[in-house]
Amino acid sequence: MKKKLALMLALSLTVGTVLTGCGDASGDAAQTAADNTQTTEAGDAAGSETDDTANADLVYAVEAGSAGEAAAKDNGFQTNVVASQADALMEVASGTSDAAIIDLLMAGAMIGEGTSYPNMTHTTELTMEEYGVGCRKGSDLASFINSVFAESYADGSMKETATTYGVQEALVEQAASEFTASAEDSDVAYIQEKGTLIVGITDFAPMDYKDESGEWIGFDADMARIVAEKLGVEAQFVEIDWDNKIMELDSKNIDVVWNGMTLTSETTSAMECTNPYCNNAQVIVVPAN
Numbered sequence: 001m002k003k004k005l006a007l008m009l010a011l012s013l014t015v016g017t018v019l020t021g022c023g024d025a026s027g028d029a030a031q032t033a034a035d036n037t038q039t040t041e042a043g044d045a046a047g048s049e050t051d052d053t054a055n056a057d058l059v060y061a062v063e064a065g066s067a068g069e070a071a072a073k074d075n076g077f078q079t080n081v082v083a084s085q086a087d088a089l090m091e092v093a094s095g096t097s098d099a100a101i102i103d104l105l106m107a108g109a110m111i112g113e114g115t116s117y118p119n120m121t122h123t124t125e126l127t128m129e130e131y132g133v134g135c136r137k138g139s140d141l142a143s144f145i146n147s148v149f150a151e152s153y154a155d156g157s158m159k160e161t162a163t164t165y166g167v168q169e170a171l172v173e174q175a176a177s178e179f180t181a182s183a184e185d186s187d188v189a190y191i192q193e194k195g196t197l198i199v200g201i202t203d204f205a206p207m208d209y210k211d212e213s214g215e216w217i218g219f220d221a222d223m224a225r226i227v228a229e230k231l232g233v234e235a236q237f238v239e240i241d242w243d244n245k246i247m248e249l250d251s252k253n254i255d256v257v258w259n260g261m262t263l264t265s266e267t268t269s270a271m272e273c274t275n276p277y278c279n280n281a282q283v284i285v286v287p288a289n
Contacts, residue, residue, distance in 0.1 A: 060284070061088035061097035065243035067262035068101035071126040071282045077101075084202055084242070086110070089117055092285060101126065103260060104281040105167060109205040111285055122283040130172060130276035134257035134267055136249050139187035141256060142272040143180045148227050149277055150177040158223070158277075165206040165219040170278045177275070188231065191255055197228040200240040200254035207260040208237070219278075220258045246270045 061080045062069040068088070072079045080097045082088050088100035089110060102110075104125070111120040135141040152158035153174035162168040181188060191197055199221075201208040207220040216237040228235035240248050245257045249271065262280065263273055 058098035061091035061100040063088055063102070063242060065245070067127065067129060067264060068103070068282050070264065072101055075126065084204075086203060089120070089285065092120065092287065093117060098286070100285045101282055102285055103204075103262075104283050105170065105206065105260060105278070106204060107283050107285060108166070119288050120285050121288045122285045124284045125281045126284065127282040129262045129264075129280050129282070131260050131278040131280055132263040132267075132276050133274040134245065134249065134261055134271035135255070135273070136187060136252075137270065137272050138182075138185075139272045140180065140182040141187040141191065142274045143177075144188050144231070145227055145256075145274045146174075146177040147179040148230050149174045149275060152223075152226060157226070161222050161226075162219055164222070167206060167219050167278065170280065172276045172278060174275065174277070187255070191233055192231055195233050196236045197224065197231060197233050197256065198236045198238055198254045199224045200245060200248050200257045201237055201259040202239060202242050204260055208258075220260060223277075224256070224258050 058078065059080050060072050060077045061082055062072050063085045064081050064083065066085065068085070069079065069081065080088075080091055082091060085100070085102040085106050088097070088102055091097035092100045104122070107122045109115065111117045111122065133142070133145055135145070149158065152161075153171075154176075158174070159168050159171060162171050179188075201216070201220070203209050204218075206218055208216060208218040211217050221235075221237065224237075225235045238254055240254065240257075242259075245261075246267075248254045249257060257271070260278070260280070261267060263276060267273060
């Protein structure tokens, strides 16, 4: 998969954000992003209630437990609930769903010229939102990650990592932050003692996905490794059922959810979440014709 979305995000996310939840940035990708954005802007100008792709008579493929599923419910759409956003795109490609609702960041990596689905495009943006990292409720790991975010943003390494995957225009500025350890039941101490940071993910380009050798890469995966290095431990990546992410955390099967997680009221009430680090949106994806 190619990471072709820097300009898409620069053009699509300029109106601000509301808290809710591999390749190059080539000229062809920029043109594809611009074309998709023009389509979106035209739909917005006409009003979303008149957009044929935002139609309650259609069937929308959505990932279980995702912000896309929540957006579909909010709009009263008929849904076909599947295991992942990649599966949602497959449903549209096979004709078993009329459209999919996925993250804008994933759309930039997966649809349009030079991607896995060259004959798909995104239209209406249903939400504007932000990504954060989820830890166990009350965990001091969130504070530790915030301190690493602040340091890496200040020294430019976060932007350098983001540029590798084409998401630099989506970065949220990180304020200075110092780690505050818990006096009792410190998650940071627990992770350091066992020697691993277990990161719960799904296959979600450009945030977490496997390279040709089977190694997990992506913006989130690389940032998780930076945090693990700062902790003095190894990062271990475990694929989870996204709908069960809170249960996986609470049972200590994983230490952190780090996979383009939208900061919804559900996640922020059930987890200790970091500061937002990326802007995003939920978009409708349809066949280009």
